[in-house]
Amino acid sequence: MEDILWARGLRRHYGTGRALVRAVDDVDLAVAPGETVGVVGASGCGKSTLLHLLGGLDRPDAGEVWLGGRRVDGLSETAAARLRRREIGFVFQSFHLVDELSAAENVELPALLAGESRRAARRRAAGLLERMGLGGRARHLPAELSGGQRQRVAVARALVNDPRLLLADEPTGNLDSAAATDVLRLFAALRAEGRTLVIVTHDSRVAGTADRLITMRDGAFADETVLGARPPGAGGLGAGGLGALSGLEA
Template structure:
């Protein structure tokens, strides 16, 4: 697939004939300099943008066949987003922040509480559910963000520079969490500019001027190949 912004002499080729397959349970890191096209790729994978040409399939479903409402439902149910800035609501508790996607999905209050608590337990914050973001460290806030992304049991986790705002200790903590999620079979695509972060993945996709090249990451030595297609 390709992505072009604008027309004629002012056209910007953000992605050039990209061919990327992410298998179910795989951990893929996308690395590149600012302006290389990695954010455009993330937006397409997250159904926030569409390719100018070519197709994007998620779990075998061609996203282009869906209308705006159907794509919104797909994003909420099948894709979990984790951002550099955490994007937590400051005045609400960790539990309420994690519940938010389930509110949009129309899940009952009791069931929301159950699933949000389970997600917080999974990321090691079961005892922090009543804490607000300003009562948590940066690493803990990112764990809340990971729990929020996991609460809908998505097919694909998209992490956009998840360690960009963290110190070295919190970075190590969050990356260990991603390693654990990968071992549990989660499908992860992580965007980063940090080569050391990227090397933990099974595969490293390098984006340069909209063109993709690949190399094997250190994580491939710690995991076995799983079947299925995520994207």
């Protein structure tokens, strides 16, 4: 099976001399379709920088990043933005929702930017929010939602363009225990649906949902543990995808 994400010799350094920080230092990584990879390690070890390099939010000083058989680390800013809109979904610790837009409008936005019609974007957003257990909150602004609800909106937004790859950076970092449990169930459901995920986390419960767990130290991979095989099931999310989430606490 061909890897969906592949990186070799990935390096990102900041500063010079005694102030040199080796944020990512000659990292090699391959992620298979449908695999969930967790990345853990102490704060400052390079986890988030690695995720930004893999998702094209930052450029490496050296090395290569390939997504779906296409090299992406040397793309122009315009081409990289187009790739991110269509091929990669991002979930951040701080949600990064637009405060002035409703939950539905936040989810619709990436689809509109990718060229979808407003009607198609609205229909797709409504379906995702419904399956996230947020159908009744679609018109609410982010400030009117709990932390767990905002994170579920952020995940719906990340999925609206049906990306090949979902990248999550500390998705439970700003959530209380109950909300984190909801998000934990969400990522377990995405894994069961065959989504390809790379998740940076400090949360041992989130890490425990991965097929493979990588520990980073000082910008490099220090250890790798295989936790289990990918569950059987279909590939992308179909009409019934995420159905298990409909019972999430609203």
